[in-house]
Amino acid sequence: MVAALAAWAVLLVGLLTWPLLRPGQLAARDMLVLDHPALTAAALGFGDLAARNVPQDGLLALVGTLLPASWFARVVIVVASAGAAAGAAWLTAVVRRRAGSPVTALPIAAAMTVAVWNPFAVERLLQGHWSLVVAAWLLPAIAAAGLTGRPLPQGLLIFAASLTPTGGLFAAATAVVTARGRHRLSALAVGVACCLPWVVPGLLAGAGATTSSAASVAAFAPRAEEHAGTLGALLGLGGIWNAAAVPASRTVGFALAGVLLFVVLLLSARRCPPVLLVLAAAGLSGAIAVWLLPGAVGWLVETVPGAGLLRDGQKLVALALPAYVALAGLARPIPAGLIVVLAILQVPDAPKAVQQIAPVHVAVDEGLVEFADGRDVFFPGRSGLSTRADGMVVVDPFTKALSVVQSGELVVDGVRVDAPSPRYEAAQRAWAKRDVEALAELGVGVVVDGERVVETGAPARGLPAAGVALLAWWLAVPLMLAGLWALRSRNLARSIP
Structure with missing residues (x-):
């Protein structure tokens, strides 16, 4: 059986x-x-x-x-x-x-x-x-x-x-x-x-x-x-x-x-x-x-x-x-x-x-990834979505390969169900005025507008300590469970005459 x-x-x-x-x-x-x-x-x-x-x-x-x-x-x-x-x-x-x-x-x-x-x-x-x-x-x-x-x-x-x-x-x-x-x-x-x-x-x-x-x-x-x-x-x-x-x-x-x-x-x-x-x-x-x-x-x-x-x-x-x-x-x-x-x-x-x-080839500009070097990258007018060769709409690879200023705007059947994020909208307004200083204040280090790449002088922001700690906590959960179970088993063994 x-x-x-x-x-x-x-x-x-x-x-x-x-x-x-x-x-x-x-x-x-x-x-x-x-x-x-x-x-x-x-x-x-x-x-x-x-x-x-x-x-x-x-x-x-x-x-x-x-x-x-x-x-x-x-x-x-x-x-x-x-x-x-x-x-x-x-x-x-x-x-x-x-x-x-x-x-x-x-x-x-x-x-x-x-x-x-x-x-x-x-x-x-x-x-x-x-x-x-x-x-x-x-x-x-x-x-x-x-x-x-x-x-x-x-x-x-x-x-x-x-x-x-x-x-x-x-x-x-x-x-x-x-x-x-x-x-x-x-x-x-x-x-x-x-x-x-x-x-x-x-x-x-x-x-x-x-x-x-x-x-x-x-x-x-x-x-x-x-x-x-x-x-x-x-x-x-x-x-x-x-x-x-x-x-x-x-x-x-x-x-x-x-x-x-x-x-x-x-x-x-x-x-x-x-x-x-x-x-x-x-x-x-x-x-x-x-x-x-x-x-x-x-x-x-x-x-x-x-x-x-x-x-x-x-x-x-x-x-x-x-x-x-x-x-x-x-x-x-x-x-x-x-x-x-x-x-x-x-x-x-x-x-x-x-x-x-089925897995497909995903093209990512490794040169841009290296150039960004951890800095926040802003793509004006880019929604965060891309299109595969067969026409399927997928997540923009750059949102996973880089630290990107994310729009989050979502339109379904012509209806906007999610508005763009406040930082993305602020970056759009700043770039429309070509206000590089405002972009830097928003934490944007690099702007990629078509073939044009502009540095604002803003450094990489680094990882949030709270986020790192929470991920470490989550990864430690199975270890904590195993430790508590071992401790409980040992205490039970000691209680048996």
């Missing part, structure tokens, strides 16, 4: 991640991982924009000093997808034993399929949200660790899932809900510790820097998929806002398989741990609320600091993944076989679709 399940897991993981073996660097929509990204204030969460990619960017910059960071990211993606399969097997064993059922191969295979091969993972990979997918893939294992009272594995999994704010929050929520008794407090403490690298910069930036526009809620609202509608798409863990990130199969009706899958999964609901159902209900309800109540959610993200994390409401369905996996693992033989078929039918063309995230 073990060999057959391992082979099935390898097949699932291989079919979803095979394009990552190609040479090049990762550049697809919101994903940009250079081989050697710069360690900048922005990478530490203290740049011109909100700390949305922290501590991920700081970690990649550190890794890039030792080895190609793009290959490191690929390894993380593959390992996390394998972790989804392993976590599904673990969670299945846990819930079946709790239900008094034997642990057999077919339900485990069904749970593995739901965990690895689902629309959320595929659509978010196509959008470039690789670290969010990593977090979602780890949620079943986090739930299994919580249900079995294993705080150390759970803490380490929370750490691994906390590359970005949303991943950290989802991991912490799953851990706290599933942990038993006194372990809930430790799960919460680990979650808070892992989120500090982006929480602290947000608090220091003030409310105005951590809120979003109400228009962004409509722009990032869940969308309907063919024959399933918006509700059906969400129940099937799909419905991402960007139609370009949706596999072709889901535009011709295959999303309907997700609705049928949801119905089949409900057959096991009576035996599923209630905490998982509560977590799933919270995630699905949140996503549905963003769809049905855009006005209320718009007010929330515009008023409450940090609530902008909710504007892309579809991602909340990731919280349902542990329950879906458990429900699949609790299924009887015939429903379990049907679950495997329906899960694959939701995204039958996933292996073809993921070719969009």
